Amino acid sequence: MTQHVSDVMTSAPVTVEPQTSVTAVARMMRDENIGAVLVTDGERLRGLVSDRDLVVRAVADGSDPNNTTVADACSDDLVTVGPDDDLSRAVEMMREHAVRRIPVVDQGQHAVGIVSLADLAIERDPESALGDISAARPNT
DSSP states (O other): OOOBGGGTSEESOOEEOTTSBHHHHHHHHHHHTOSEEEEEETTEEEEEEEHHHHIIIIITTTOOTTTOBGGGTSBOSOOOBOTTSBHHHHHHHHHHHTOSEEEEEOTTOOEEEEEEHHHHHHHHOTTSHHHHHHHSOOOO
């Protein structure tokens, strides 16, 4: 049975505008218990920022997180999939581009979800270490 990206993706992803501060995004990630936020400019997907991006591209550089915008920290060379794409396509894209998360966009390039390596591990191999860890309650 073919599975689609929509079967495992996180729907209604958290989005922010490019001018949002790194501090505000970090707080959203903490409060929502998520590791990535999509950056949108109106309806258009502009980028993805992960917790690691915030650390490596903003904090480690010594930038003031209150005055640094998420546009300065996000990945903007995105790989995307559609909700009706086969799940195997998402796996292939993650491997090919060495990414852990892929935005899911509809035909109009509007962000409708995000699929993560953890989502795939829980779905495809729940007994694996990654699947088990990903399904566990957060330790925060």
